Amino acid sequence: MNIIVCIKPVPDPQYYDKVSIDPATKRITREGIPTIINPVDKNGIEAALQLKKTYGGKVTVITMAPPNAVENLREALAMGADEAVLLSDRAFGGADTLATSYTLAKGIEKIGDYDVIFCGAESADGATAQVASQLGEWLTIPHLWNVFSLEPQDDKALHVKTKVENGSMEWAVKLPCLLGVARELNKPRFISAMGIIKAKNKPIAIWGKVDLAVEDERLGLTGSPTKAGEIFTPDLKRKGEILTGTLEEMVDTVIERLRTAGVNVQATTKACDCCEGGGQK
Amino acid sequence: MTHKIWVFAEQVNGVLDRVTLELLTKAKDLAGKLEGKTEIAAVLLGKNVKGLCDTLADYGAEVIYVGDSAELDLYNPMLYAPVITNLVKEEDPDIFLFGATAIGSELGPTVAAQLKTGVAAHCVELRINENGLLVSSVPSFGGKILGEILVPDNRPQMASVKPGIFVQGEKETREPSIHWLDVTDLKAEGLPLKALRIDKKEPKGVPLEKAEIVFCGGYGIGSKENWAKLETLAARVGGAAACTRPVMDEGWSPGEHVMVGTSGKSIRPKVYIGFGISGATHHICGMKDSGLVINVNRDEHCPVFEVSDIGIVEDLNKVLDQLLMTIQ
Known part of the structure; x- marks a missing residue:
């Protein structure tokens, strides 16, 4: 079974509260934030490695990213993937999900033979959650999103469960197919020292525009129907009044404010002990 | 046109x-x-x-x-x-x-x-x-x-x-x-993708998105026991309990349906009371349209107070217990 996993290098989500907009250049500054494999993409790698263990075959990881993404691909190889492909070209820059999925589709068509493609359900940074479905459309193969359970029936079909609000859906899907996976699917393995050593000798192909059978007008910014307008940081500030007094007094104040805000609270507060009849009950 | x-x-x-x-x-x-x-x-x-x-x-x-x-x-x-x-x-x-x-x-x-x-x-x-x-x-x-x-x-x-x-x-x-629409020709049969069933179960209690008051736990609550206290408080006032992503990841809360944030639910209750919330934007974006926002955190410098109407600088365990004693 040949399996392809799409990964995306993203700034480490642990540091997103440090992301800001440079007031002069109006660009997002993310300096000093390390670039990692989008966390849920590792669940895709794990799922691929598990399928390979059962059915044999090959796991190829692919990304569309700047040249330094070689580091992230090397990590995926260290987890156990066999080969890696980096799609990198200035012409790919500024791509929205439609242009990104188009370029990935062209890279995957060049890789050729595949049975299952895994993507993370969404990226931590942009979080549009659209690339998986759109990639499936470009490749005209069945695709499912938010997959949290996966049972191969044989090497031709899978039984899949997807998350929906307050529940799940069950599906039977024939290969080849694409699955956008959720973090609940599995627990990605850690990298072993042996894995790191082996990864050094595994191939990483780097393909640009000239290596792919692409239509130029579908690439990058030109191929992106969505255009970015202004960016800003939301103003979430409130008045931040800090209460003082004893614990009892502070809690009584809170209850008073709840009532003012229109919440029906039945409480025994000190203030009420001195009311007529011993207070509200 | x-x-x-x-x-x-x-x-x-x-x-x-x-x-x-x-x-x-x-x-x-x-x-x-x-x-x-x-x-x-x-x-x-x-x-x-x-x-x-x-x-x-x-x-x-x-x-x-x-x-x-x-x-x-x-x-x-x-x-x-x-x-x-x-x-x-x-x-x-x-x-x-x-x-x-x-x-x-x-x-x-x-x-x-x-x-x-x-x-x-x-x-x-x-x-x-x-x-x-x-x-x-x-x-x-x-x-x-x-x-x-x-x-x-x-x-x-x-x-x-x-x-x-x-x-x-x-x-x-x-x-x-x-x-x-003319859908007479539609055929599920023969497609490589077949939907087998959908299972949906409405969670018990007041749904989070309909609650007028929400008691929300952040990583600072530290335990399932404290999550239970939030649920008790919520039940007493006809509200709902909610959490941030780390609380769900730790398994202290029952799951995603109570998680508030950019990748979770967006809520706008009349009152939001947070316990041990750090103030990470991911969470705040999911509750920023709430009416009154109260937060309890023992660290007076915690960024959460900047996005609160009222702040209580105190051990959340003490505040929870006092609230449980007071609210019937």
Whole structure:
């Protein structure tokens, strides 16, 4: 079974509260934030490695990213993937999900033979959650999103469960197919020292525009129907009044404010002990 | 020329998702900002779904395109997307809104890919600019950055919005104008993707998105026991308990349906009381439209106090116990 996993290098989500907009250049500054494999993409790698263990075959990881993404691909190889492909070209820059999925589709068509493609359900940074479905459309193969359970029936079909609000859906899907996976699917393995050593000798192909059978007008910014307008940081500030007094007094104040805000609270507060009849009950 | 604003009417087992009515309300608002005539339409697919048309009309759908077929009983992107794509090609709407639900998050971009148009994902605001274009505000980096997205040259301009971002408007009784779609040729049989079943279970108690008061636990609550205390407090005042992502990851809370944040639920209760919340933007973006915001954290420098109306600098365990003693 040949399996392809799409990964995306993203700034480490642990540091997103440090992301800001440079007031002069109006660009997002993310300096000093390390670039990692989008966390849920590792669940895709794990799922691929598990399928390979059962059915044999090959796991190829692919990304569309700047040249330094070689580091992230090397990590995926260290987890156990066999080969890696980096799609990198200035012409790919500024791509929205439609242009990104188009370029990935062209890279995957060049890789050729595949049975299952895994993507993370969404990226931590942009979080549009659209690339998986759109990639499936470009490749005209069945695709499912938010997959949290996966049972191969044989090497031709899978039984899949997807998350929906307050529940799940069950599906039977024939290969080849694409699955956008959720973090609940599995627990990605850690990298072993042996894995790191082996990864050094595994191939990483780097393909640009000239290596792919692409239509130029579908690439990058030109191929992106969505255009970015202004960016800003939301103003979430409130008045931040800090209460003082004893614990009892502070809690009584809170209850008073709840009532003012229109919440029906039945409480025994000190203030009420001195009311007529011993207070509200 | 009439501007057309469409909303995908999402239903499962004959029940409309609340986001549909929220989107219809927003569609009315957008229609008012567009020059000239506008028409708001809903696209409804399913089996025996005609009964939902009255509700859609009451909340603003002037036209309802209904695809009713046993083959459409269960959502399947390989059946739903082509029906919608063909309809769009015939009718050429200007704007098409989807709920950023599990189904809408897959169906929206699938239809967009078939039409080669753009979708702004998980929008938190939609407006019409001076050129009559839809401007969608989308969060990135966990909500820390908001970016405006436009689809200037392609139609429809698509956008997805999570439930709870927009407020459902008042109902006005209106006769639905139904356009039946020809779906007689649809066949699930033979497709490489087959939907087998859908299981939905409404969680117990007051649903988080409907609660007037929410007791929310952050990583600082530190245990399942404290989560139980939040639930007890919530039950006593007819509210709901909620959490941040780390609390769910630790398994202290029952799961995703109580998680608030950019990648969780968006809530707007009258009162929000947070315990041990750090103030990470990811979470704050999911509750920023709450009425009164109170936070308890023992660290007086905690950023959460900047996004609170009232702050209590105290050990949350003590405050929880005092609240439990006081609130009956």
